Amino acid sequence: MVSLWSATIEPPTPRSALPGDVDADVVIIGAGYTGLWTAHSLRHADPHLRVVVCEREHVGFGASGRNGGWCSALFAGSRERTARAHGREAAIEMQRAMFATIDEIERVVGEEGIDCDWTRGGTLEVATLPVHRDRLAHELADHRAFGFGDDDYRWLDADEARARIGCEPNLGALYTPHCAAIHPAKLVHGLADAAERAGAVIYERSPVVEIAPGRVRTTRGTVRADVVVRATEAFTATLPGLRRAVVPVYSLMIATEPLPAVFWADAGLHARETFADARRLVIYGQRTTDGRFAFGGRGAPYHLGSRVRPQFDEDADVFRALEQTLRSLFPKIDGDITHRWGGAVGVPRDWYSSVGFDRATGLAWAGGYVGDGVSTTNLAGRTLADLILGQESELTLLPWVGHESPPWEPEPLRWLGINGARTLVASLDRAETAGRAPKWRARFADRVLGG
Numbered sequence: 001m002v003s004l005w006s007a008t009i010e011p012p013t014p015r016s017a018l019p020g021d022v023d024a025d026v027v028i029i030g031a032g033y034t035g036l037w038t039a040h041s042l043r044h045a046d047p048h049l050r051v052v053v054c055e056r057e058h059v060g061f062g063a064s065g066r067n068g069g070w071c072s073a074l075f076a077g078s079r080e081r082t083a084r085a086h087g088r089e090a091a092i093e094m095q096r097a098m099f100a101t102i103d104e105i106e107r108v109v110g111e112e113g114i115d116c117d118w119t120r121g122g123t124l125e126v127a128t129l130p131v132h133r134d135r136l137a138h139e140l141a142d143h144r145a146f147g148f149g150d151d152d153y154r155w156l157d158a159d160e161a162r163a164r165i166g167c168e169p170n171l172g173a174l175y176t177p178h179c180a181a182i183h184p185a186k187l188v189h190g191l192a193d194a195a196e197r198a199g200a201v202i203y204e205r206s207p208v209v210e211i212a213p214g215r216v217r218t219t220r221g222t223v224r225a226d227v228v229v230r231a232t233e234a235f236t237a238t239l240p241g242l243r244r245a246v247v248p249v250y251s252l253m254i255a256t257e258p259l260p261a262v263f264w265a266d267a268g269l270h271a272r273e274t275f276a277d278a279r280r281l282v283i284y285g286q287r288t289t290d291g292r293f294a295f296g297g298r299g300a301p302y303h304l305g306s307r308v309r310p311q312f313d314e315d316a317d318v319f320r321a322l323e324q325t326l327r328s329l330f331p332k333i334d335g336d337i338t339h340r341w342g343g344a345v346g347v348p349r350d351w352y353s354s355v356g357f358d359r360a361t362g363l364a365w366a367g368g369y370v371g372d373g374v375s376t377t378n379l380a381g382r383t384l385a386d387l388i389l390g391q392e393s394e395l396t397l398l399p400w401v402g403h404e405s406p407p408w409e410p411e412p413l414r415w416l417g418i419n420g421a422r423t424l425v426a427s428l429d430r431a432e433t434a435g436r437a438p439k440w441r442a443r444f445a446d447r448v449l450g451g
C-alpha cells in the first residue's frame with residue numbers, strides 16, 4: 001500500500017548497497033530520522049569522522065516515511081516519573097528541550113533548504129465529549145503543576161476552539177503552539193540528502209544481520225567501526241537478542257482527496273494546526289498543504305512474537321473505523337479516501353524513550369518513542385553526537401540519557417497483555433461515546449494502563 005507521502009514526492013534515486021567490507025569511525029543501523037539526524041549531527045560536529053549508515057530497505061522505509069507529520073513537543077515518558085526519579089527541575093528541562101527541538105528542526109530545515117511543507121500551527125486537542133473536557137482539564141492542570149503557563153498550553157472555550165477547527169461536536173480544546181505540521185517523506189529524504197552533503201555515506205538494501213562491539217555484519221559485507229549506533233525503532237525486535245526490547249505497535253492512516261476551499265472555510269485549521277481529541281485510543285490528524293486530511297489512529301492488533309510484516313500495514317477494520325471517525329468529526333466531508341497505509345511504532349515496556357552510549361563496548365542506541373518520534377529523533381541525534389564525541393552538554397544531562405527500560409514479558413503473555421489492553425481501551429471509548437462508562441471501569445483502565 002502506497003502512503004500519501006510516498007505518492008506525493010518525486011521517486012528518490014536509489015542509493016547503492018554496501019560494496020563489501022568497509023572501515024568507518026561510526027556505523028549507524030537504519031536510515032530513518034534517528035539514524036540520519038545522528039549522521040548529520042556527527043558530521044557537522046566533526047567533519048573528519050567517517051560516518052556510514054546501513055539501511056535494510058531504503059531511506060524512510062520505516063515510520064519516518066509514513067507518519068502523521070506532527071513535529072510536536074510530545075515526549076514519550078511520564079513527567080511525574082521523571083520528577084520522581086530525577087527531580088522536578090529535570091522533568092521541566094526535558095520538556096523545555098523538546099520545545100527547543102522544534103526550533104532546532106526549523107533552523108536546519110531552513111538552512112538546508114528542506115522543503116517539507118513545514119507549518120508551525122500548534123496542536124488542538126479537542127473535547128468531543130463532556131468526559132474529554134475533564135480529561136483535558138486534568139492534562140492542563142498537570143502542565144500548570146510543572147510551571148508551564150498560557151504561552152505553552154492554554155484552554156480554548158468552545159467558541160475559540162470552533163474558530164480554529166469546525167469539527168462536530170466541539171466543546172473546547174487544549175491548545176499548544178509547540179507543533180509543526182510536516183510532510184514526513186519530504187523531511188526524511190531532505191535530511192538524507194543533507195547528511196550526505198555533510199559527508200555521511202548511506203547504503204541502502206544492506207540489511208544488518210549481526211551487531212557486535214566494533215562491527216556490524218550485513219548481507220553485503222561487514223562495517224568495522226569503533227562506534228555502532230542502533231537506530232532501528234520498531235524493527236529492533238527483529239534483531240538477534242533484542243526480541244523483548246520494544247514491541248512493534250501498528251498505527252494506521254488514511255488520507256482524503258484534496259477537499260474544496262468551501263469545505264475548509266468551515267472546517268478551519270487555517271494555520272494547519274494538527275489535531276486530536278481526548279479519546280483513549282489515540283487518533284491524530286493534519287490538514288495537508290494540498291487541502292487533504294491525513295488522519296490516523298491506533299487499534300490494529302499486536303502480532304505474536306513482535307513480528308513486523310508488510311501485510312500488517314493494512315487492516316480493513318481499522319481503516320473503516322478511521323474513516324467513520326473522520327467523517328463523524330467532519331460530516332461535511334464530500335470526498336473519497338484515496339490512500340490507506342500503516343507502520344509500526346516502537347513501544348518500550350515502560351513507555352519511556354531513551355538514548356545512550358556505552359563507551360566500553362562502543363554500542364549506542366536511541367528509540368522507544370512510542371508514537372512521538374518525529375521531533376524526539378532530532379534530540380536523540382544531537383545527544384548521540386555529544387555522547388560519542390565525549391562532550392558533556394546540557395543535552396547529555398537530560399534524564400532520558402542512559403535510561404534502560406525493562407524487557408517485555410515473554411510470549412504468549414506479551415500478546416495477551418497488549419491485545420487485552422487494546423480491547424479494553426477500545427471498549428471504554430465506545431462506552432464513553434454512548435455515555436455509559438462506569439467510573440470504576442475507567443479507574444481500572446487508568447490503573448492497568450498507567451493513566
Ligand SMILES: Cc1cc2nc3c(=O)[nH]c(=O)nc-3n(C[C@H](O)[C@H](O)[C@H](O)COP(=O)(O)OP(=O)(O)OC[C@H]3O[C@@H](n4cnc5c(N)ncnc54)[C@H](O)[C@@H]3O)c2cc1C
Nearest residue numbers: 030032033034056062063064067068070208343372373374
Ligand atoms: C503511522 C504512524 C504515524 C506516526 N505519527 C507520528 C507523528 O505524527 N508524530 C510523531 O512524533 N511520531 C509519529 N510516529 C512515530 C515516528 O514516525 C517514529 O517515532 C520515528 O519516525 C522513528 O524514527 P526512527 O528513525 O527511529 O525509526 P524508523 O523510521 O522506523 O527507521 C528505522 C530504520 O531501520 C531500518 N532497519 C531495520 N532493521 C534493519 C536492519 N536489520 N538493518 C538495517 N536497517 C534496518 C528500517 O528499514 C528503517 O528504515 C508515527 C509512526 C507511524 C508508524
